[in-house]
Amino acid sequence: PRVPAGKYLTLEQLRDLVRPSPATxxxxxxxxxxxxxxxxxxxxxxxxxxxxxxASTAERLLPGAEFHRYVKGQRSVVRSPQPYSVPEELAEHVDFGIGGLHRFPAERSAVSRAWAKEGMESRGQRAAFHLGVMPSVIRKRYNMTKGDIGLLPNNSQACAQFLEQYFHQADLAVFMKLFGSSFAHRTEVDRVVGHQGQGRAGLEASLDVEYIMSTGANISTWVFSNAGRHESQEPFLAWLLLLSNMSALPWVHSVSYGDDEDSLSQVYLQRVNVEFMKAAARGLTVLFASGDDGAGCEEGGRGGNHGPFRSGRAYPDLAALSDNYWVVTNRLPLPWVSGTSASTPVVAGMLALINDRRLQLGQPPLGFLNPAL
Incomplete structure (x- = not known):
């Protein structure tokens, strides 16, 4: 059933909508x-x-499956080269099936979507006149004043991190000391959900946190840290299931990561889509970096992203500054960081700020953004 605009479901109401039957x-x-x-x-x-x-239990549970360990370099996975079956009486009760049995991890190495330029030679003379993008530049470009900060304690925003990317609270403090003098801001992430690894901070994680807290200034910020991987890529399903288990969540989520659709199984894609629909029904706004190659139609459009071009839909939905950002990572200011993963948290913070004003007026948060756009 369609949920009326602005009438979002609680986790309990969503459970009543999607829960399996007692028979299932x-x-x-x-x-x-x-x-x-x-x-x-x-x-x-x-x-x-x-x-x-x-694995021996799984072989009895799934007739036909035959598990082996496959090793390549330092990596190993357990897979079954043989097809499996489930009892006929289960067929009508199983939607997603059993994940991770057949497909091998993609050959490509997974990397964060942010990148730093090696040097300035390619920029030519332009570099002499461009000091880089920092919060003051973004706030001026988008007409944000000192008054454009969050005011409500019950509003929050979040970044999701994958691929062993972690941020350091100390980097955020240094960043705000260097670049946050023109607006009221927070210097700490309020909550980390998941495993926050030790060791070096990741460029992507540092970028996301520092810039969502620059446009979404003075708004409580969470980080969802997802340490594992799915088929060597981002475990989006694990992250979405984490959201499915929490009754109180930030209204806006920024994700600067993406997968190649053709490297994942259809049942996995469909299950992730269902989880996104569940998030939308709860009023969450989820933003994804489009990637620097747009819809990713290399090799003649081998992936499922060719759809937007067939239908004439604009892609991406929103655009913002994404080139030559300053980021503090491992206590060092690093210039010339670029990527759509820079623009995504910037826009997310703006939307969290709009939510702040809406909530002050007794209005619901923006929720699923596409109809409004």
């Missing part, structure tokens, strides 16, 4: 327990189950 729950749990599988976790909406078991 009984059938699936009976099947698992008959094979001794007890180590299972469900999300709050009850429509996704994650279970741990030995």
């Amino acid at each position: 729950l009984v059938t699936v749990l009976k099947w698992l327990r008959s094979h001794g599988v007890e180590d299972c976790r469900s999300v709050a909406t009850l429509d996704f189950l994650e279970c741990g078991m030995a």
